[in-house]
Amino acid sequence: MTHPSPKSEFIQGIMDQLPLQLGVVPFGLVFGVLGMASGLSAWQTILMSSVIFGGASQVVFAQLWMAGAAPIIVGSSVAVLNLRHVLYSVAVAKYLRLLSLRWRILLGYLLTDEAFAISIKRFEHDPTPRNAHYHLLGSGVTLWAFWQLSTIAGVVLGATLPAHLNLDFAIPMTFIAIVLPSLRHVPHVLAAVSSGLVAVFGQSLPYNLWIIAAAITGIVIGAQAEKWKAQQ
């Protein structure tokens, strides 16, 4: 079997990633606007997109900071939200294990939801991929560039956007677009509903603990429901 060259893998990664930018760009814009509105400086908002490089967790960071949450709560909420990346890491590990440390560090940094979603298909398509890591590099770099540019655009535009547009409402709308299509089984729905209920009625919990309490409730109820369902 012939293997595509590194260059053609890299370009294919870019091409496969481009359609997803339709959703990434508005999300980045909204984060840029929200970051500034929540009291972060322009530099903090822009650099967070490189340092954390995780859309939903950056939004949570900004919202909790704006609400005056303690640093430990902000930090652990971001960490809980990003735990899912361990799953992506598991899934791609067998394809990346033999690469040099430098490659593995770079691809680890680029392993976001979107890059994973696109490149895992490439990896699974060919059981012994020789240059497929260039595909992940291409899709990861593409996402990175669009995320940085749309964050910067949001920071620049933020000051000029009128308040009556309710742009903060774009965050839950973006999440609705992500979560709703992923509710495929009853346990998923139970996880979503139970987490939502704790979030709404746990608002008075001290230290903004509601987000962690809601997340743990949803995760445990969803996973237990799935287990019971499988045993029946």
Add this chain to the structure above:
Amino acid sequence: MEGATMIWAIMIVTGFATFLMRFSMFSGLIHRALPPALDRYLTYVPIAVLSAIIAASVFISHETQMPTIWNTRVLAAVLAMAVAFRTKSVIATLIAGLGVLWVLENLF
């Protein structure tokens, strides 16, 4: 620590933690697969966390800070959910949610 320094500190620590989670399984340090139970729990992380944020931003009134099931944001969100379910499109959901909210708040 003052506010700005604290933001940088949290950002760098959580950024490094996020990197470690992404890098963990091909870091060369972990050779075992995840136990199936942990794997099952992890798959519910995105749904649970994102639902919490959605619920808090939709069902908490901006005026009273109390739970509500009847205001413009709830109406807009319900419509956006229908659009998300049918189209699976971020753009369409954003337009539906923000558009309905704008109409409700500015025309009535």
